[in-house]
Amino acid sequence: MRIAIDAMGGDNAPGLIVKGVLEAAHEWPDTELVLVGDTAVIEQLMGGNKPANISLCHADEVIGPDEEPVKAVRRKKGASMVVAGQLVREKRADAMLSAGNTGALMTTGLLVVGRLDGIERPALAPMLPTMDDVGMLALDLGANMDAKPEHLLQYAIMGSIYRSKVHGMDKPRIGLLNVGTEARKGNELTKAAYDLLEQAPIHFIGNVEARDVLSRSCDVLICDGFAGNIMLKAMEGTAGTLFGFIKDAFGESLLTKLAAAIMLPKLRKLKNKMDYKEYGSAPLLGLNGLVMKCHGSSDEVAVKSAIRQARIAIQGKLTESIAAEISGK
């Protein structure tokens, strides 16, 4: 199998991206890793230490984190992210990874890699934090703002397949984000989606509420991009504000500093639990090949972990399974 890596995207590119790929190359000698980017820079970073299963593919442009996605992907045909996408499109790679501009990666997926037949809207599926550290796959959290019930149905099918193929889950529980757990709750979108999900070849457990995400009330959370994004930011904002208040309170006096010394390791553990960066990279599902989004702040450990995930997905024939399930309807 062959995996293309955008060497130039992300806060720590290209240094830690290349480092992570080198480590992955040693761990999995059966996997061919293609580093896409400025070959002169990459070669210098590797210092003559190029394992046989690493190859380079030159790309002389980079898409910056603040560039307008569609414009950037259309204009910069020679950007590392776009070139990596072309390798997947031309079946010269089974998967690509990037820690670069999320919007541009979604656009690369859509315009360069291309959708699977029958998929209307590919979806980015990151993991939401849960207190048991297992995490909840969520789609969509902001890619498609105006989803139709059929889109939510496809998200559910793709999420279910991903969770069983890549995370080894037997019968992942699919939940629909809603304002109550009863069947007839919600807006027109969720009511119609509910009916579709009940008929789908998945383990649909019904509506779930935003307050139960952290206790992992389901394994795959289905929502439209608008509501999902509002939920994610409400959780982040609340956790961030509470941690900030507690931190200030710990600094108030000698006594509170003593309390801080006792409690800090536990609070750090809690903070890590709440940090969705700890839960790995996010697949872009519904494309004609695997595209993985690594966090912008990915280091070598995150890159290696993303490559591990991509290997499992390729071995499990993730894309083929999604294609079969979707075209089967």
Add this chain to the structure above:
Amino acid sequence: MRIAIDAMGGDNAPGLIVKGVLEAAHEWPDTELVLVGDTAVIEQLMGGNKPANISLCHADEVIGPDEEPVKAVRRKKGASMVVAGQLVREKRADAMLSAGNTGALMTTGLLVVGRLDGIERPALAPMLPTMDDVGMLALDLGANMDAKPEHLLQYAIMGSIYRSKVHGMDKPRIGLLNVGTEARKGNELTKAAYDLLEQAPIHFIGNVEARDVLSRSCDVLICDGFAGNIMLKAMEGTAGTLFGFIKDAFGESLLTKLAAAIMLPKLRKLKNKMDYKEYGSAPLLGLNGLVMKCHGSSDEVAVKSAIRQARIAIQGKLTESIAAEISGK
């Protein structure tokens, strides 16, 4: 002025409701308070101590907390909540309060009190907690699941008037809940609403994100009921889960119990900040008279505080101001 109080609704009815009304009657002798409910029970609770500005209005039924709202309001014409609504409809009271079934109260507002001319959807406007203890008025948080841009415009106008009339705010900042702060962000609903809000006679400050609610990035938050409810429950769930974790961590050993003793007063303060019950009752805006929803767990202090709010709203001619602004368009 005259205010009708549903004596039979809420967890602490009728005991603490009657107690709160007695205290309010002493504090504001100029205000006539009408206790609606089982007069025999109410008289017994008052023990012959009935101030001149309290009158009783008999109602022999009660709507329970779990009754289906529309059915209950239609069938129980003699329920205390419905009778209080009729007093407002017939202009025999300027306002009504209830701590009973929220859905039934909304239905009473819609079917018994009636909408103001030109208002399409009345909205319940509770306060969201903020770290500065001022609170953020939010509408709608779950009453209307499928809002149109014009509904959001009306929410904004009503919320702005309420905040200035009742909370004495000069130029309350109106924000639109969205997935980013830039102008063109969001779904079809928020994009269309944004354009309407820009033209409205309010101090519209643009899009605000769910993560900035606790820092009070605006004074009135405008959202559709679905997204608003998801946001509210995500905030509640995150805060609840984090407090639970911290509580458990404090109980782990003798040392952590020491830390708990030091930190508990501060954490209790934080918990109170996050408790939206601390932020008073919620008006139902857009009706032909004032309807206030008190929390189900309201005690005598909450009832008295709701009566105080209702007095200010009546003195400030809240309903008339909303009617004038809405019919003026």
